[in-house]
Amino acid sequence: MSKRSTMTMAAVALVCAVTVLTAPGAAFAAPAPPASPGPSPSASAPSPSASATVETKDLEAVRKKIEKLYHxxxxxxxxxxxxxxxxxxxxxxxxxxxxxxxxxxxxxxxxxxxxxxxxxxxxxxxxxxxxxxxxxxxxxxxxxxxxxxxxxxxxxxxxxxxxxxxxxxxxxxxxxxxxxxxxxxxxxxxxxxxxxxxxxxxxxxxxxxESRLEQKERERLAELEAEAAEKAQTAWLSSGALKDVDGTATQAGKEAVRYATAQIGKPYVWGAEGPKSFDCSGLTSQAWAAAGTPIPRTSQEQWKRLKHVDVKDMRPGDLIIYFADASHVGMYIGDGSIVHAPRPGRDVTVAGAGSMEILGVVRPDA
The missing domain is CATH 1.10.287 (Helix Hairpins)
Structure with a gap:
């Protein structure tokens, strides 16, 4: 059996183990062993492209499961x-x-x-x-x-x-x-x-x-994550969301952005609000506290209590709240980008503002 087939079977077994399946009725399984030692005349080996497709679909399912767990x-x-x-x-x-x-x-x-x-x-x-x-x-x-x-x-x-x-x-x-x-x-x-x-x-x-994946599979998983984020960002930009966005940051907004971007490279740690590590709302709340404007600690309370503004009116320093349950937040820094603390295992970084599902925008210094 080829190394690629072995990896495919491992990926399939992994997906089944965590109950992550594709559409009902669809399933992946290793090829049935031949009836005799010799290959059947009618049998044909799967093409490399077919194996790669199956492997990618399995890893995509794993990626979505991991994404849900972190969410x-x-x-x-x-x-x-x-x-x-x-x-x-x-x-x-x-x-x-x-x-x-x-x-x-x-x-x-x-x-x-x-x-x-x-x-x-x-x-x-x-x-x-x-x-x-x-x-x-x-x-x-x-x-x-x-x-x-x-x-x-x-x-x-x-x-x-x-x-x-x-x-x-x-x-x-x-x-x-x-x-x-x-x-x-x-x-x-x-x-x-x-x-x-x-x-x-x-x-x-x-x-x-993640630990049960081989190094090559982990690298491919990271690629899939990046591809999904890039696809979402491209779709958001293509929608014309930034067409009329030309807001200029206030002095407090500039200070908040300066603080947040200075934390780039520091690790995400849940419940942390600096100075050595942050979670998503820990970063945004501390950035605005440094700018002299205390705001709620959590992304959900930031969404509830801060002034809502249209995307077209946003300016650097505003906070973009993500997902229907307001479970994530990043700070808009201009040019269609945010700085945020993504999740465990990741560092504070710059990302596309549209790389995740946007719930809305709030303004701390309204």
Missing amino acids: DAAVATDAYNAAEEKADQQSVEIVKLARKIAAGQERLDRLEAGAAAAAREQYRTGGVPREAQFLLSGDPQQFLDNAGRMHQGQLATKNLLQQLEQAQKDLAGYAADASAKWKDLEQGRKKKAAAKKRIEKQIKEAQAL
Whole structure:
């Protein structure tokens, strides 16, 4: 059996193992062994071009499977980053609530001390009615003076008790809020852990697929990836998408582009936001933070919360969001190109803006 036939059979077995099949009813199999040691007169060996076609189709199926695995990992990465960002916000809120609780407890202690002092004073005077004090004093003016002070004291005591009641309510509210935030934080921690498991599973599966390919097949797989990206970019450019695009970057946009392009060559690491490695939204969020404009951490939140602009109106520094689930993002740098962190196993690089399925464009410095 030829080396090419052996590679073809290996590729077929690999595709079947990961349940990546072609259209229903179609299948690839190794040629059946001959009935006798000698070749059949009617048998004819497959042409090299036919074997190459089968091999390419199998590798294309593998490429699509790997692409899907990394896409699913990107979705899980967004979920992980969102949970992490929310946890950071909740932690800050919990600290603020803890400070409010401490300050509220100090105020409550002071008010309780004041209320106790007022109660002792009332006990000391015996709670003698005003009429009795008037009869016993023998001095009407002194009585009136004392009555005025007494009335003011009663008002002050009433106000003190109202403040005490409100302070107790505030303290109970702060404690309830803090408890709720702790529960949210715990739920977020569980979501993060679940997302991490999904990410690692998808990446390991994709890496396992790639590792089972021979060097020659891996090289061909890389070629297929490049061909698919080039085909998509060519189709996008041919559609006239850039016909009216002539936007000029703002100063902040230039700074964001400068930061992003300076990261070219650094590896993609899920959940990373620099300085040594990045994931896709980690790169874009840090680039705009460096330009003085904080933006949401994840590509999905960037799509939800930033201003949408038409492709024809985009300018360098704008972010292009990819795929229907907004699971990837790159920064437009002009001339139909983006800088982005593609996926695990790849480095921050420049690519065609239309090399992936575009969902839309958003502007951080609208």
